[in-house]
Amino acid sequence: MKNAMPTMKDVAQEAGVALGTVSKVFNGIPVGESYRIKVEEAARKLGYQVNQYARGLKTNKTNTVAVILPGVNHPFFAALAHHVCEALARRDYRMLLYVTASNPEIEQNCVNMVRQNKADGIIGLTYNPLVVDEDLPFVGIDRSFRADIPCVAADNYGGGRLAAEKLLELGCTHLAFLRTGSSSPSETDKRGDGFEAVCRAQQIPCEVLRRNDGEDGPEVFREFLLAHMAEGKLDIDGIFCSTDLLAWRIQNILADLGLRVPEDVQIIGFDGIRRFGGEELYCSTIIQPAEKMAETCVDLLLAKDRSNIPALVCLPVSYAPGGTTRE
Amino acid sequence: MKNAMPTMKDVAQEAGVALGTVSKVFNGIPVGESYRIKVEEAARKLGYQVNQYARGLKTNKTNTVAVILPGVNHPFFAALAHHVCEALARRDYRMLLYVTASNPEIEQNCVNMVRQNKADGIIGLTYNPLVVDEDLPFVGIDRSFRADIPCVAADNYGGGRLAAEKLLELGCTHLAFLRTGSSSPSETDKRGDGFEAVCRAQQIPCEVLRRNDGEDGPEVFREFLLAHMAEGKLDIDGIFCSTDLLAWRIQNILADLGLRVPEDVQIIGFDGIRRFGGEELYCSTIIQPAEKMAETCVDLLLAKDRSNIPALVCLPVSYAPGGTTRE
DNA sequence: GCCTCCTAGTGAAATGTTTCATGCGCAGGG
DNA sequence: CCCTGCGCATGAAACATTTCACTAGGAGGC
Numbered sequence: 001m002k003n004a005m006p007t008m009k010d011v012a013q014e015a016g017v018a019l020g021t022v023s024k025v026f027n028g029i030p031v032g033e034s035y036r037i038k039v040e041e042a043a044r045k046l047g048y049q050v051n052q053y054a055r056g057l058k059t060n061k062t063n064t065v066a067v068i069l070p071g072v073n074h075p076f077f078a079a080l081a082h083h084v085c086e087a088l089a090r091r092d093y094r095m096l097l098y099v100t101a102s103n104p105e106i107e108q109n110c111v112n113m114v115r116q117n118k119a120d121g122i123i124g125l126t127y128n129p130l131v132v133d134e135d136l137p138f139v140g141i142d143r144s145f146r147a148d149i150p151c152v153a154a155d156n157y158g159g160g161r162l163a164a165e166k167l168l169e170l171g172c173t174h175l176a177f178l179r180t181g182s183s184s185p186s187e188t189d190k191r192g193d194g195f196e197a198v199c200r201a202q203q204i205p206c207e208v209l210r211r212n213d214g215e216d217g218p219e220v221f222r223e224f225l226l227a228h229m230a231e232g233k234l235d236i237d238g239i240f241c242s243t244d245l246l247a248w249r250i251q252n253i254l255a256d257l258g259l260r261v262p263e264d265v266q267i268i269g270f271d272g273i274r275r276f277g278g279e280e281l282y283c284s285t286i287i288q289p290a291e292k293m294a295e296t297c298v299d300l301l302l303a304k305d306r307s308n309i310p311a312l313v314c315l316p317v318s319y320a321p322g323g324t325t326r327e
Numbered sequence: 328m329k330n331a332m333p334t335m336k337d338v339a340q341e342a343g344v345a346l347g348t349v350s351k352v353f354n355g356i357p358v359g360e361s362y363r364i365k366v367e368e369a370a371r372k373l374g375y376q377v378n379q380y381a382r383g384l385k386t387n388k389t390n391t392v393a394v395i396l397p398g399v400n401h402p403f404f405a406a407l408a409h410h411v412c413e414a415l416a417r418r419d420y421r422m423l424l425y426v427t428a429s430n431p432e433i434e435q436n437c438v439n440m441v442r443q444n445k446a447d448g449i450i451g452l453t454y455n456p457l458v459v460d461e462d463l464p465f466v467g468i469d470r471s472f473r474a475d476i477p478c479v480a481a482d483n484y485g486g487g488r489l490a491a492e493k494l495l496e497l498g499c500t501h502l503a504f505l506r507t508g509s510s511s512p513s514e515t516d517k518r519g520d521g522f523e524a525v526c527r528a529q530q531i532p533c534e535v536l537r538r539n540d541g542e543d544g545p546e547v548f549r550e551f552l553l554a555h556m557a558e559g560k561l562d563i564d565g566i567f568c569s570t571d572l573l574a575w576r577i578q579n580i581l582a583d584l585g586l587r588v589p590e591d592v593q594i595i596g597f598d599g600i601r602r603f604g605g606e607e608l609y610c611s612t613i614i615q616p617a618e619k620m621a622e623t624c625v626d627l628l629l630a631k632d633r634s635n636i637p638a639l640v641c642l643p644v645s646y647a648p649g650g651t652t653r654e
Numbered sequence: 655g656c657c658t659c660c661t662a663g664t665g666a667a668a669t670g671t672t673t674c675a676t677g678c679g680c681a682g683g684g
Numbered sequence: 685c686c687c688t689g690c691g692c693a694t695g696a697a698a699c700a701t702t703t704c705a706c707t708a709g710g711a712g713g714c
Contacts, residue, residue: 005442005670007669007670007671008670008671009670017693017694018693018694018695019670019671019672019694019695019696020672020673020674020693020694020695020696021692021693021694023671023672023673024672024692024693026671027672030692031692031693032691032692032693035692035693049439049442049443050443050670050671051384051443051445051669051670051671052443052444052445052671053380053383053384053389053444053445053669053670053671054384054669054670054671054672054699055670055671055672056380056671057378057380057381057384057669057670057671057672057698057699057700057701058670058671058672058673058698058699059671059672059699060699062380064423064444071409072399072405072408072409072412073405073406073409074603075400075402075405075603078399078400078402078405079400081399081408081424082398082399082400082426085399085424085425085426086426089425089426094423094425094440094444095423095424095425096391096421096422096423096424097408097412097422097423097424098412098416098421098422099409099412099413099416112376113421115332115376116376116377116378116379117379117380117391117421118378118379118380244603244604245603245604248603248604248605249604273603275602275603276401276402276571276572276575276600276602276603276609277571277572277575277576277609278575282603282604332700334699334700334701335700335701336700344663344664345663345664345665346664346665346666346701346702347663347664347665347666347702347703347704348662348663348664350701350702350703351662351663351702353701354702357662358662358663359662359663362662362663377700377701378699378700378701379701380699380700380701381669381699381700381701381702382700382701382702383701384669384670384671384699384700384701384702385668385669385700385701385702385703386669386701386702387669
């Protein structure tokens, strides 16, 4: 520590003004022109920087938002983190990032830590129910915990419908919906709801396989597919997967079973994950608007008037072919 | 704000002990058994949480580390961010993440912001020279700014050598090294140095194409390759690319030119990016130990004794075939 | 039994802000 | 020329901690 960081007191002394005047200058509170100039000059000369911790102590405001994600290794989460960070920076906020590996204990622990670190709010994509402070602004992604906690999500229901409509439009006559995921309720469940609703309305047969945590995914899916095969042909000709990752796994399993995609079966995933370094998709898919979702989370979290915040914001999704459908 | 957050004073009162005693309990300073129990009970009853901002104000220590990356959308950066975050969490530190889009202004701005927010240190992967405080611990990734600022990097030189050795071992007789990147010096430059050193030592012809920022990458590479083609054949039969992303682009260009990989040309990249959702590589490549690098950054940054910190730590890389070589 | 030493709890001072009650000085009106 | 207001700079108090100089009380030795 060469020179201790200069304080407002130092600046006040250097500028020959009072402490409160310096404070006003840095808070944009009007102050006599000559005073402001003196203060700004002194501050520049000393290399003064506001001490956010002292400020936070007084104001209980820190211009920091905590973001809780399962991880940042997954491209969709990475995109969310990236855009949330940029959206926050634009508003002169900083991002405190916590990764939880979807561990409920860690998830809750993060929320508790945020209380200590006094972030101004939390944006959280968590897989488990949380205890959230009454007075700590929280925005959930894909998950709503309480009536007064807003949730931002893609239009999962609409996306499910869209997937079904596309598969039917592409000539499928016997559909299936496959999903993985935790058993705790989530907005993402609506993907299947939307899909099934279309099938029911159009009286199209629709098989459903839900795999919950703990089960060995690939094996379960393989058996499901085998059960639907007769003499090397699958009776199902269109599959909607709850995520692109799952769609990718299913492709591998189908290939193992000697089935061709999209010739024998068409597949639509969900997320819109793109191949690294390009725009290429992993599969035909329903694209989630990651950037828009991030932006919306930040908007909701930092909204001045927190009295009439919507409980749920659904953002429009879109379909894009990615080689696993016959366009 | 329902109930104001309880303070140490409240806990002291509730427990019937002095303020200093409460402080000691929460700092792990030995205190009479009976006192400790009283304090812990009172704290639990009131739901007390340490206010890190008041603590930071006194101690100038915040248990927060700032991480500055170009972005978190790139899989390698995402992996770094992920593992740094976990390594920090294990040490009870939090991560303040800044993304810069490699913009020099933003990069410098981040460093300045960190001074305000009083993080205990910075881990930064930046593409431009930075002004870093004398007394703010800093660890650079792939880049050294000053003699007293440690740099963590993969063994880029060794990786370059390894790539050359592999290509020769696989029968190549005429090599090329292609790179992109900024013109400011970086540890990653050594990838080419190592590669060329092997070529020189073994008297193998080695073409080199360095593309700097601003030039239109694909076009430059295409022309380079065209210049080396005669009657539909490339005289070069082994290419080392400075990154996997570049290797991928080159593959596309080669395909456009009607050349087959790895039959006509073998390619080795650098990074070890894996396909989403699996272990599959994008190309044969030199793998950077992202997790180890992250861990090392954190270790160096938080080292108690900052007097004899190494200026450069090179971590071992490894080669893995990924379909663009003839193994 | 008394004095001393040591252990351990106490509470005031200090950290760098913001905020707010004061009061100074200047202008305008009578 | 004096008085009233008003605008605005002032600096003390408060924020929730840590730290440190004190002090009280108990133990041990003579």
